[in-house]
Amino acid sequence: MSKNIFLFLICLLTADPSFSQTSLSQKLDFSEAAIFLHKDAGERNRILARVLSEEIHKRTGKTFNIRHQFPKDNEPAIVLGTFDQINVFPERLRQALSTLETMPREGFVVWTDPKGPAVYIIGQDDRGLVYGAGRWLRKMEWGAGQLLVPADLSIQSAPAYPIRGHQLGYRPKTNSYDAFSVGMFEQYIRELALFGANSIEIVPPRTDDDFTSRHMQLPAIEMIAEQSRIADQFDMDVWIWYPNMGSDYSHPDAVKAELEERHEVFAALPRLDHLFVPGGDPGELEPDELFDWLDKSAEVLHQYHPNAKIWISPQVFRPTQAWFDRFFYHINQQYDWLGGVVFGPWVKIPLPELREKVDAAIPIRRYPDITHSLSSQYPIPEWDLALAMTLGRECINPRAKDQKAIHNALAPYASGSLSYSEGTNDDVNKFIWTDQDWDPNTPVIETLRDYARFFFGPEWVEGVAQGLLTQEENVRGPLLTNAQVPVTLLQWQEMERKASPGLMKNFRFQMGLIRAYFDAYVQKKLIYETQQEQEARSILAVAEDKGSLEAIETAKQILNKNWDDPLAAQLKNRCHELAENLYQSIGAQLTVEPHGAAPGRGNFVDNMEAVLNDAPWLLDNLEAIAKINAEADRLKQLDALLNRNNPGPGGFYDNLGHPKSWKRVVSDKSWKEDPGSLYSPRISFGVGLIGVEWVHEVRAIGFEGTSSPQSWMMQVNTLYDAPLKIRYKDLDPKLTYTLKVAYTGRFRSRMKLKVDGDITIHDFIQTGHQPIYSFRVPKEAYQDGEITFTWTCGEGERGSQVAELWLIPEVEK
Template sequence: MKTRIFFIGIVVLLLGCKSEVENDHLDLSKAVVIISSGVDKTMQATLFAVLTEEIAKRTGFNLHKGDATDAKTVIKMALQREIDLFESSKVPSFLLETSLKKEGFRLYHEVLEDQDVLWIVGADERGLLYGIGKLLRIAQLSRDKFTLEKGIKLVSEPEYPLRGHQFGYRNTANSWDAWTVEQFDQHFREQILFGANSFENIPFQEAGSSPHFKVHPQEMEVALSEICQKYGVDYWVWTPAPKDLTEANAHEEGFIQQEAFYARTPKLNAVFVPGGDPGENHPSVLIPYLKDLATILHKYHPEAGIWVSLQGFNEEKTSYFFEYLQKEKPDWLAGLVNGPSSPPLDFEREQLPEKYAYRFYPDITHTVRCHYPALRWDQAYALTLGREPISPQPNLYTQYFRRDVSKTDGFITYSDGSHDDVNKVLWSQLGWNSKVNTEDVVKEYCQFFFGTEVADKASEGIFALEKNWKGPILENEGIDSTLEKWKSLEKNHPELSENWRWQQLILRAYYDAYVKAKLVFESGLEQKSYKVLSEAAEMGAEAAMEKALIILKSTDSAQTGRDLRKKIEWYAEELFQSVGAQTSVEKYQARGAERGAILDFLDIPLNNRWWLEDEFGKVKKLTTEEEKIARLDFIRTYESPGEGSFYDNISSAAAKHVTSETDDAIDYLWEHDGKSRKRLSTQLFQFSPVLEYEGLNFETDYLIRVAGYGEALLRANGERLEPTKYEKGFEEFKEFPLPKELIADGNLKITFDKPDEKHLNWRKQSRVTDVWLIKQ
């Protein structure tokens, strides 16, 4: 009897809690929508479609316009300057407070006698769109449910006037070239609902340049313009100048193509001409080209602006450009763009006259050899995930944003695919409010795209994916637990299985776990092979190498990660079908191996197998058994110089003595489409690394050995050391005896002076790959 009473009490308590929760929320499932007549008629249709279509997708409810007289719940949209929707009733004071900044909005729940009114008031039509976006991101939306906390009283205004992303419809992108106009329309809408106001295309693509094009690129150029026109946001294009403007008729040939594009484009707000990457033109010829281009542009789009970057400019070119601006102050130029390889942000901001806007062009799409590298990335990820993997990095990109964007008037990011979707949304929201809580942004992302029920756990899963990339894989215990989080989500929410954002996040979780399992197994094989090589003197060099190779090749028949691999391949196919993601060159016709083709690296060795195979071939050609055994002994102890000695793979996430950060992620040298047979450590480098040691024996003789390429101007505790051996090729060595007096306190700091090699491409510049401190 007591048990029954207790059970009934619990039920009553739970029902009471449910009722209390429901009483705290406004039911909008039957709300009537009213849009002020002062809103542009075309935008009225857009606003109504955006609100009702996004609600219908998530809930099944079909809101409609109508007479609010008898409605219990009303959603009213109006511009700040209007009063006709307020009717004769008293206007809520909150809606009449200080004027909103451009694009700002207010959300306000008003309770009348027999009616709930949710106001969305915008400074302009864009403000209304952003108000709808906020509503959709914070409302409780699920099948047969559309509620919002009662009493909402929110005002929000953008911090930066320019917030956008590049969407180049071209083969280089790893998914967009497979999109339809409808997919772009939906995607632009979603980006706008998170605060974006600008989209940049890369026109002038050849019709046959991508096997994935579903729409002729010239048709898509116009369609993207029409989409921006529909939503009332800005349409930009990225159009490099002819490669060499000093050639005869170069100007005119460039203008023919540009003018034809301007003429057929219904909306165009800005034309961005990069000064470099591509392009090597001197500003003395680039400036006249831009001036003439502006004249042609204004024939068709009088309010559009010409923008330029100084990417790749040296000091002389930079000085020439800013001296021109200071002296001439041309009206045809709208602003300056800072992109990768531009002069520093602080410098350009200081030099730029106030009349010009200043746009940031950050790369938020790549992980290596890029503007914003993944920090201390494990080499196994670089070997497999490459340069354009699925890359949610909310914490890292928040740091980058807050460090750099404040020096500008906003941004249009560089992107080359759908893989960085979380990063785009994050930057749009930081552009709206740079102090916004990163966790709140990710939570709203998950709530909007995946639903209220899953939002918290999916948000945790995204941050867990970012942590998967932190530090050495073999020391990261979170990778397996991250997979378990996503496997649980995958199992419990089959209704999201066709959602491409969901698909790519789960794929990343499986891929990371696969890489770890493979790395653990193959690292073990390499150590076993070295154990065999240590017995070469007893069994003979030839026999030892043969046995070691059998061990190394046993990975081919191993079952390690096979189930994970099947999931990876399955999700790759799903992503190709849902969003055109090209995860393989051969299977899905990706533009190149480093363009997100992660399937093509599932079988790449994560140990030194390829290098060892080649080295064994060289050993077999040595004359004597003694030489062979000596070389095998060197190979097996390459990273193990003995007790009291130290070795560091310079850019490895596991390097113990390296205190410097790399210039570019792990500075992974990309060769042979990512399948270099070099020793893994020699594919990692820094140009000027710093290493620090403590507790050295000052009575011991030490030798510093360096591997890399080119020069190595080494200093020990500030003193330049003279080498006794100085080879400059890959897998060759430089050796520097260390004077005892330099480590009298037991501490050592190794640094490298950077040689003057600005005239060389970065791939040709000197670098350091391995450093040993060897006890003699």
């Protein structure tokens, strides 16, 4: 709708004498309203009227009847219709609507008339009517026996992007979906549709996962059929993510078995619009073989769903240029069955470049990872190690502002998105992302207020909306000094005290609570364990006074001392209670035992007792040093232990996973420009090897430790062959420096290091065998007092990564 037409609708209202008596700040009372639907309305519209009635009843306790005779002038009414029913609307509204040039597909108009009062929700099509009804529901203010609507609520809107949806994979790997009943999926899909989603993505019964789950109420083949049926009620597109799990796609028997499986799956689905086949992760195939297989798959697909299209992602872990050359050759042939290209996790080519390589007529769909925090497509900026270790990969992760920034950075290059989700942990992110796909100018706070109003009630709007924003602030920067964390807990505890029993059973409210308690507990634990380590180090620093063995024993006792804090115990117990509540309400699996989570996935409550200091590494070292016979040698090793990070006078040391060291890291793009870090470095987490770095003398005694310093758990890294650059200034050209570097991390990459002047420090090293390397730095590389270290990977590698770096000046003798 044009701006002028929308203003005309407003003018029609303000010209009415009855409207002049109603202040724009007033609310209209719809508590006695009925829902009106044209008698010839189709089945989907009838379903929507029922859904609208049910959603209002849940919130008000009142029954809103559905009628098919047009309401009288003074009768409170909620009128549903589509533009092809324009003849049944009031004359004034007909006049306005008839002047519209073209209402975009999926668009809607909401027109509030103080007479009655009445609201007219008119969709351009069936989908538009769903979205108009959803927008109206999001703005209404409700309570027991009462339904109020702002008197000035008149809206016209249409989506900016044609693809808007989320993956709802019914499989054991997810942190909650596998526990969903048909009714739970129906409610969840309904809510996504009412917030503007027009698609869901399901997964087949066989993926890179266990085939069974103790939580599943139906076999997977039956549940995905139900998901497809539910989505069709709202005219939502149904996608299926279908990786290539066969053992050999060149063998006729293997191909036959795979095709038979697809016959079974495609036949079971009442609706299927799109098949998404990832190029890898899992199921990597060479492009020629991949596209030959897709051609065979298309024949089977079209037997059951003749209009369905196939989408492919160039998603491979170790891509080569030859692989991409063949992939784009095939894509740009524009086969009849091709729907488009998908950009998601582990696609090496940045989206702007992908858009250039793919023919302009071929659409691109985004597949954003909104669910993971560790090993994520879009990692949390400035994330503290303590929270990374405890919240883990699939924590409850409201990241409202981040999601908007991530969406908008790349939105113009694609036709919308259908997110990668592993469960309900990313619930807030889903609604943010859908709102941004509808209109990328939507403020985050508006979505959060709609979310709070719709799911909790009007009295909770500001508390919940701001409470979710503060939880995002909890994960930014050093946790030790984050004053927001205890304030966030107090805010959520106050809401908890005021919450009704019904609200306390609301899984979304439970998720907000558990994160507030969890963050506060981890912060208190970090403060204690930081102090504990510093106390032990203080004892070791004066070991010479009372003897090394006594100092070692005292330090060990300090490091092994149990934490006894009654308030912290209460926080911990509340987290476990809320984890159980979430299991009961939504099937969320936040622990392996008793809730049956997949280890390393959503079980972040299991991580509450993770050690947040260097105690394990120190204890290993102290055990080894205590075995040294001579006191002088023990003291020497204790000094080396305490001065591990000390590069000596005039030297440099950086823990490159720590934000404070990022002043050294060279990046040509900001996080908001490149949130997926395909051009620029990122902080990553992961040790990648087990062992302890020892000075030469301790290695000589043959001790093999089992722990590692925390500094090895964080790295700066780049993905694939993007160079990793670290720059130092203010070096003394007269001095000779030794580079000492720690190569740890998630990847086992072959890395090469050069410095200024194209000087090679070392050729390709296969990392993962040892953590620490030392190299002499050529003086000609820093004659101007500056030096830039540049790491690159070999073709097909997953990325460069550096945990620590020392520049140690040579001491003149």
